[in-house]
Amino acid sequence: MSVELAHYLTVGAMIFGAGIAIALSKRNAIAVLMGVELMLNGVNLTFLAFSRFGGAFDSAEAPLAGHVFVVFVLTVAAAEAAVALAMAVLIYRRRETVDLDRINLMRW
Amino acid sequence: MDSAGIIVAFWLLSAIAVGSAVGVFLARNLIHAVMLLVLSFVATAGLFVTLSADFIAAAQVLIYAGAIPVLMVFAVMLTPLAGRDNGNSLYVVPGVLLGGAFAVIVAIVAIDAEWGAAGAAALAGQSFATTADAIGDALMGRYVLAFEVASVLLLAALIGAIVLVREDEPA
Amino acid sequence: MSTLRMGRRLPQRTVPRALMALGALVALGFVAVNAAIGYVVIDGRLDGQWYDVRDLGIGVQELREWLDDRNADQPGFLDFLGQHWISYAVTALLGATGILSVVGGALLILIWVERRLIGRMQIRRGPNRVGPYGLLQPVADAVKLIQKEVLMPRGADKVLFLLPPALIFIPMIVAWGPIPWGRQMAYLDIHVGILFLIAISSLTTLVIFMAGWSSNNHYALLGAMRTIAMMISYEIPLSIALLSVVLLSGSMQLSTIVEWQSTHNVWLAALLPLAMFTFFFSSTAELNRTPNDIAEAESEIVAGFHTEYSGMKFGLIFVVELGNTLVVAALTGTLFLGGWSLFGLEEWIPGYLILGAKISAAYFLLVWLRGTLPRFRLDQLMKFAWQFLIPLSLINLLVVAAQASIFARWQVEGVVSLGLFAIVNWAAAIILVREWARRMGYRPEREAVRQPILTQGVGGLQAARRLGASELGTRA
Numbered sequence: 001m002s003v004e005l006a007h008y009l010t011v012g013a014m015i016f017g018a019g020i021a022i023a024l025s026k027r028n029a030i031a032v033l034m035g036v037e038l039m040l041n042g043v044n045l046t047f048l049a050f051s052r053f054g055g056a057f058d059s060a061e062a063p064l065a066g067h068v069f070v071v072f073v074l075t076v077a078a079a080e081a082a083v084a085l086a087m088a089v090l091i092y093r094r095r096e097t098v099d100l101d102r103i104n105l106m107r108w
Numbered sequence: 109m110d111s112a113g114i115i116v117a118f119w120l121l122s123a124i125a126v127g128s129a130v131g132v133f134l135a136r137n138l139i140h141a142v143m144l145l146v147l148s149f150v151a152t153a154g155l156f157v158t159l160s161a162d163f164i165a166a167a168q169v170l171i172y173a174g175a176i177p178v179l180m181v182f183a184v185m186l187t188p189l190a191g192r193d194n195g196n197s198l199y200v201v202p203g204v205l206l207g208g209a210f211a212v213i214v215a216i217v218a219i220d221a222e223w224g225a226a227g228a229a230a231l232a233g234q235s236f237a238t239t240a241d242a243i244g245d246a247l248m249g250r251y252v253l254a255f256e257v258a259s260v261l262l263l264a265a266l267i268g269a270i271v272l273v274r275e276d277e278p279a
Numbered sequence: 280m281s282t283l284r285m286g287r288r289l290p291q292r293t294v295p296r297a298l299m300a301l302g303a304l305v306a307l308g309f310v311a312v313n314a315a316i317g318y319v320v321i322d323g324r325l326d327g328q329w330y331d332v333r334d335l336g337i338g339v340q341e342l343r344e345w346l347d348d349r350n351a352d353q354p355g356f357l358d359f360l361g362q363h364w365i366s367y368a369v370t371a372l373l374g375a376t377g378i379l380s381v382v383g384g385a386l387l388i389l390i391w392v393e394r395r396l397i398g399r400m401q402i403r404r405g406p407n408r409v410g411p412y413g414l415l416q417p418v419a420d421a422v423k424l425i426q427k428e429v430l431m432p433r434g435a436d437k438v439l440f441l442l443p444p445a446l447i448f449i450p451m452i453v454a455w456g457p458i459p460w461g462r463q464m465a466y467l468d469i470h471v472g473i474l475f476l477i478a479i480s481s482l483t484t485l486v487i488f489m490a491g492w493s494s495n496n497h498y499a500l501l502g503a504m505r506t507i508a509m510m511i512s513y514e515i516p517l518s519i520a521l522l523s524v525v526l527l528s529g530s531m532q533l534s535t536i537v538e539w540q541s542t543h544n545v546w547l548a549a550l551l552p553l554a555m556f557t558f559f560f561s562s563t564a565e566l567n568r569t570p571n572d573i574a575e576a577e578s579e580i581v582a583g584f585h586t587e588y589s590g591m592k593f594g595l596i597f598v599v600e601l602g603n604t605l606v607v608a609a610l611t612g613t614l615f616l617g618g619w620s621l622f623g624l625e626e627w628i629p630g631y632l633i634l635g636a637k638i639s640a641a642y643f644l645l646v647w648l649r650g651t652l653p654r655f656r657l658d659q660l661m662k663f664a665w666q667f668l669i670p671l672s673l674i675n676l677l678v679v680a681a682q683a684s685i686f687a688r689w690q691v692e693g694v695v696s697l698g699l700f701a702i703v704n705w706a707a708a709i710i711l712v713r714e715w716a717r718r719m720g721y722r723p724e725r726e727a728v729r730q731p732i733l734t735q736g737v738g739g740l741q742a743a744r745r746l747g748a749s750e751l752g753t754r755a
């Protein structure tokens with residue numbers, strides 16, 4: 001028995017699926033952000049699995065391209081979390097709620 | 109064939125990662141959800157280690173387990189009148205269906221696909237020696253433009269976050 | 280919310296007998312394994328020679344090879360675990376036992392050392408009743424703490440309240456892994472050692488929040504939030520300071536950094552004074568020690584995030600704080616003071632003794648700071664991080680980056696270039712600190728504003744004579 005590429009892809013897909021479910025169904029804006037972070041995490045796992053198994057691990061021209069992608073994903077995730085949480089706090093100050101169902105300024 | 113250590117580590121870590129990701133969905137309390145999220149991220153960092161990605165694993169723990177949850181905790185604490193429960197909206201059924209369908213379909217495709225020799229390669233026998241050096245070289249060489257853009261993005265996010273939450277000066 | 284709420288009593292026996300027996304068995308197993316391996320190594324069973332005590336890594340390596348040979352000779356029924364599993368398991372157990380016993384023993388002694396030293400600095404004796412020189416005081420404290428009642432605050436989040444005393448232990452112990460005690464004596468000599476250490480130490484923040492939030496107590500939550508705000512602020516200058524070490528030595532692996540200092544015959548403290556200052560000061564903030572113990576501040580906010588913990592849970596948190604201090608001392612010794620190397624003397628003196636001496640020196644410095652400096656205010660503390668340490672360490676990082684690239688290209692003797700860098704860095708450090716402080720509006724006072732009331736020698740009498748009875752009278 002051994003651990004193969006498909007195993008990692010499956011785990012990544014499951015984490016991504018959990019992220020989708022959370023991001024779509026939670027009311028609290030911060031919880032939605034958690035779902036988004038989980039989705040990014042599942043994608044990171046997929047990137048690294050392909051980088052490790054896909055023969056590019058020690059190719060001459062672009063070694064560790066998958067790893068570099070993950071570095072960028074981490075960067076963007078940090079920036080996104082900072083701005084999104086700042087927006088959540090700002091919305092709370094204006095409307096005293098972070099419930100996405102009740103933030104309906106754009107409806108009319 | 110991989111050694112037993114890697115196999116055990118993989119199954120244990122993926123069980124924790126997926127289980128606590130589902131736990132984030134099920135948790136009743138927002139703080140519990142954040143803690144489970146951290147557990148999931150740490151387990152994923154462990155999975156990264158089994159993939160010979162030591163630098164990324166350490167960065168993952170630093171950013172996803174150290175920095176982002178702290179931001180979330182602060183956001184939860186700064187919104188005291190909003191509910192602390194991790195309630196679902198009306199979209200819970202389509203959300204769960206979509207997420208479950210995505211996971212199942214990708215899993216079936218991944219297991220069914222013909223990955224060739226690469227897909228079945230053994231995990232053992234790859235050293236950590238090169239990752240940090242090679243990532244540094246790649247960032248400063250091939251991907252230097254993206255690197256610079258990322259730094260501009262970080263600066264913009266920093267300034268943006270400060271401007272957003274700044275209280276107005278008392279007149 | 281009333282702060283004087285009564286806690287609920289937990290049942291007297293919180294740990295089942297079976298678990299206690301298991302713990303005792305594990306401890307006995309550790310001792311037995313250590314004794315057996317010590318016997319094999321010291322008795323020369325391996326190939327009949329005394330193993331070099333300068334570096335215990337050599338003995339362990341021999342042991343691994345010997346075990347591998349045995350394993351290859353007689354294929355066993357557990358071979359599906361891989362070829363080297365026995366030697367890996369034995370080495371891992373041996374290293375873990377070593378770290379746990381050394382750190383645990385050191386902690387017990389350090390409680391006594393720290394209290395005695397602080398006592399001396401504050402012109403009192405410190406613990407001196409239990410055992411000779413009060414040496415058994417930590418044991419007495421531990422017995423007292425274990426006997427105390429374990430309280431669970433009403434309305435506390437049970438799981439999150441019980442986890443932190445155990446979880447907070449993990450980063451402290453794991454941080455000892457990458458620290459090399461000799462040429463081959465690192466338990467976890469990973470290539471991203473410094474990043475690993477920063478990542479591990481950042482996990483403490485969340486554990487502290489867990490403890491503070493789950494206590495259902497305003498003081499605990501306030502203390503936790505203060506700690507977190509302080510820790511994430513000071514993590515930035517800390518990381519930048521460590522980054523300059525990485526730049527100059529060209530590696531994140533701790534053993535390579537020590538090797539670099541050993542081959543160039545220089546301590547990084549001499550080359551990077553500002554980085555070392557930043558590291559040291561930021562880590563006192565990370566550790567919640569005076570002058571930065573604003574999170575605990577006994578006189579202001581009770582005790583910080585662990586207000587509600589009692590008995591051995593409090594004891595664990597307390598011990599972990601001491602252990603983290605020891606980790607910082609070890610990191611200072613390894614990264615800035617040359618680690619196990621001592622200008623060639625490591626050929627004769629075992630490396631772990633050298634590192635131990637350096638750790639003791641750095642630890643003494645930390646105790647000294649705690650014994651003498653007053654506490655910062657919260658706003659002063661934050662201002663110091665964001666307006667002083669971060670800009671200075673960024674400028675320092677730029678300078679060091681330039682030096683690192685010069686060092687890689689300039690083909691001269693290391694003495695010349697490194698000496699030049701040392702001079703430049705010391706000058707830059709002094710000028711930067713002075714000028715930046717002046718820019719921030721700091722004016723040093725040339726003379727003391729007020730005469731000291733108490734003098735060390737005779738105490739109040741002399742002071743009273745100097746001040747004159749009338750002034751004392753009005754004061755009273």
